Amino acid sequence: MSILGNRVMRTEDPKFLTVGGRYLDDLDIPGAAYVTYVRSTMAHARLAAVDASEAAGAPGVVAVFTGADVDLEPLAPAIVMLNQAVRTPFLARDTVRYVGEPIVAIVSETRAQGMDAAELVFVDYEPLPAVVDMEAALTDETVLHAEAGTNLILDMQFGRSDDLFEGCDVVVTQRILNQRVAPCPMEVRAAAATWEDGRLVHYACTQMPHGVKETLGQVYGLEPAQVRVVAPDVGGGFGAKGANYTEELMVGWLSKQVGRPVRWVETRSESMVGLGHGRGQIQDAELGGTRDGKVLAYRLTVIQDSGAYGWFGGVLPFMTRTMLSGVYDIPKAEFNSQSVMTNTTPTVAYRGAGRPEATAAIERMMEMYAAEIGMDPAEVRRKNLVTSDRFPFTTVVGTEYDAGNYERALELVLEASDYAGLRAEQQRRRDAGGPKQLGIGGSIYVEITNYGGSGEFGSLEVLPDGSAEVRTGTSPHGQGHETAWAMLASEQTGIPIDRIKVVHGDTDLVPTGGGTAGSRSAQAGGVAVHQAAVQVVDKAKQLAADLLEANPDDLVLDKVDGRFHVAGTPSAGKSWSELAAAAGSAGDGGDTGLKAMVDFKPPTATFPFGAHICVAEVDTETGKVTVERLIAVDDAGTIINPLLADGQIHGGLAQGVAQALLEEVRYDDDGNPVTANLADYAFISAAELPSFETVRMETPTPVNELGVKGIGESGTVGSTPAVQNAVVDALAHLGVRHVDMPATPERVWRAIADASA
């Protein structure tokens, strides 16, 4: 009776549904003062003067700090590939480089008083030219960081050959915009910190508590034992809360200055300019092949927007290159990129982090190529797929894919969508010539999860009352690990999941952890928990054998009754609680007890894949696009809990539709953000989406013993190009060959008008 693979409802739910989660702003921190940050209203300027004296005297204000007061070293880029000369100050000193950059910190008794005082801070800006356009930034006419000497923060040149497309009958080229988007987790950023006996206790709204702990140690010059990080319930992250933000990191410093705990929560408007943005690539794509559909060569040249500093975003093209050729066996391919700084909010990882960008490019080009040679795009794709007999497969850029069956995914999505029927309906509408036309857009994707094969900690301890405790280094914020890891432990031990507690998010309780990001958790953290459970069963068996004076090989575990007994003699047995008591389990994280602690290191990353089809209706008179159907076939290897897996896919699909049709972070020419709240930024709602049609495939990975891959980002990787392709497909008969994202009504209307001109 296996629990794995079943749709098990979440053990987390009752709390969230009846009293709500305990998010950072909900925490009761006695004596805490609030910090309010005053932010730059200019995209690029010298700070001639910052006068916070009136604010300092405002009601309820405890203290006010400017850049000159903060003696913390500006942060170097976390990724060493990025130009290390580009430092992010905790509070801007001489220069501000994006609207929203923090300049002043006001500590006050209440948030309202902080907001009132913030209006009394007077900043004298000396404007500098604002560079918003990436190509303008590349000219270095205005350099953002004198220490760097250039706006280029990462240059990746892998070569460019003149004869790449030799032998190609057809070459299609297109400049594609993969626009900047805002991650918009429902909970904005927040933090709190206090000092207890010289120890820094930091509450972090983060995806990576141990990562925050390490960074705090560096920032404050503290030994690991002197820092404790606690992540309470976190209201979504999507990659953006994996970064370390100066506003959060300095709360501890503020606490030290004022001698009491300090807490912070931003407003949504602040978050729209302060939380890192996603995507932001200009892609020049060239795809060449034969007239009968064989792709021979592909080149992608990327300009990546890093924003004003070097956070994670500058590195995204590295991930894009890793997945360059997608599911296709392309003999020749080239990739080059330049990551450049602009006077905008810095970019970070956002659901897919460089891989949706890769898939969006190749999938757009495959359909453009198909249109050019007059072949059905599904056929063209099929002709170029890496077939299932070729795994492990090393791509033209050296990425080794573990296992896959792309032909099957394509077959399933064509079947589930009734592809032939859709093409027939499309033709009927074209013949009828009415305003509402149908588009069918596809994508076949493969993506990399747990890049680098990062390892994870997992432990299991059985307690004398017969319950069990898992400790994990993952840091769920909606993914349901408390249920899934309990399932893994229950599978081995038979202990019911409602008697298995899963501990995460507190660095005092969990020794190490990689957090939850990059779709790493199941294949790293889940496997670690599984292995710990296997080890505990083994230890228990040994202990039972000792106590029963039997041979361990003669013992069986009755998972239903929770007892080890001599095979054939149920009366001669020991229960989990008896064994735990005998082992001295105390649930205190110590070394004694019926427990196992595992540091699991997978050998490599894994590669989930799938095929998506979007059916879109386009009103050619108004340009409005309606997603009628979104059919998604996804394969992430073995699935622990299909309910949770579907949930991850759904969320990813919605974000793909959102980027393809609605969402876009925009700046005016002076670097002023124009979409800096949820009324202006077109965050997708339920009314713009259909119910999804999901089809599951399970091709286990050989990389770990559970066969699990990551799934969290797959939905977004696959759906974004499927939706964009559907829009273009709907208009193909009118001569339209490309529409950039987001395919807003005006963009669609203009594409039609331009094609008929």
Next chain:
Amino acid sequence: MTVNGTKQEHDVEPRTLLVQYIRQEAGLTGTNIGCDTSSCGACTLLVDGESVKSCTMLAAQADGADITTIEGLAKDGVMHPMQQAFHENHALQCGYCTPGMVMASISLLKEHPNPSEAEVREGLEGNLCRCTGYHNIVKAVLAAAGGAGQKSTAGSAS
């Protein structure tokens, strides 16, 4: 005002929003703040049985009103049918939008006891979620409305 059946009285600054009153004065942190433009609906609760974005109401405007928050739904440890439907259909992930989403859904069913899928989606246009893609939320609301042939009480929250 009466909050979840309990009468309470507090003196507050005029500018205190209802959501702040509920979270701070009434100490009920289930209702969340997700934006500052009345867009996201995370702060939705019931005022005299109707869904309201509590960030767009002054506490003073709710003087004397009957407020129901997420904490006031379950009775004696038994979840309200809407809470149960959300649980059974995995209609929550990080949980941040959930209290507002549940309250909005209850109000929706009260006004449309038998909604179509389109009516549910439009009825939740003012409640944003980033995690679920809305698919399971819609399923949950339709399930709560369906009530498996029985008369559904999913639209009432008394």
Next chain:
Amino acid sequence: MIPAQFEYERADSADAAIALLTQHGDDAKLLAGGHSLLPLMKLRLATPSVLIDVGRLRDLSYINDAGDHIAIGALTRHRDIETSDVLAKEVPLLARAASFVGDPQVRHRGTIGGSLAHGDPASDLPAVVLALGGTLVARGPSGERTIAAGDFFQGFLETALAPDELLTEIRVPKTGSAGWSFQKFNRRAMDWAIVGVAAVVGNGTTGVGLVNMGSTPVRASATEAALASGASASDAAAVAAEGTEPPADLNATPEFREHLARVLVRRALEECGV
């Protein structure tokens, strides 16, 4: 997120509200449902030093059949307009349009009076009242006066209301057998219209109001003139944007708005049975 400080006064009658308005002058704003005002205050784009809460004046919330027109109290909520049997029968255009305002939570609090007094050309109801040829009733220290909808909206967020006047009633003619249509084009269901059309044609009435095609709600007067001379829906709609000055913003250029106006007016007229 948190408004600047202000004093709060609660009016227990329309006259009391007017007295408070007179007393505080430009420093004061009326608070009805608060769904136009509070969002501005939370972003500190509006900082009145006094708020006069008229939300409890229940005697200003009504929908009454007054013979040749329906009289609607200014404090009637959008939700009540949306679900009114009287309006569904006598002025269905208004009932339908109210169902598009914001989202359900907004409609539980926002009022028709608040929406009209706010004077936002992107709001739905101003264009509807304009197309219907409605009348607004305002009460001030020197008594009551009526203002034709065509004279009420004077500029962006500017109406004919004096600082010491309270909007008390909106009168809309019964539309009888006339065809009607409300077209709202937006990015997302909860958004303001990029362009909207409120049309009523037939039974001796022709009114086509445009949402978000100028600094006030405007009538598509060229279209109305064309209809008066017997033009078809297509031909009348072709001139829908004439005389308008649509804004450029995040969501559309003026050119696209003009195009949308033509398309949506045509669809509205077709739905009206033209």
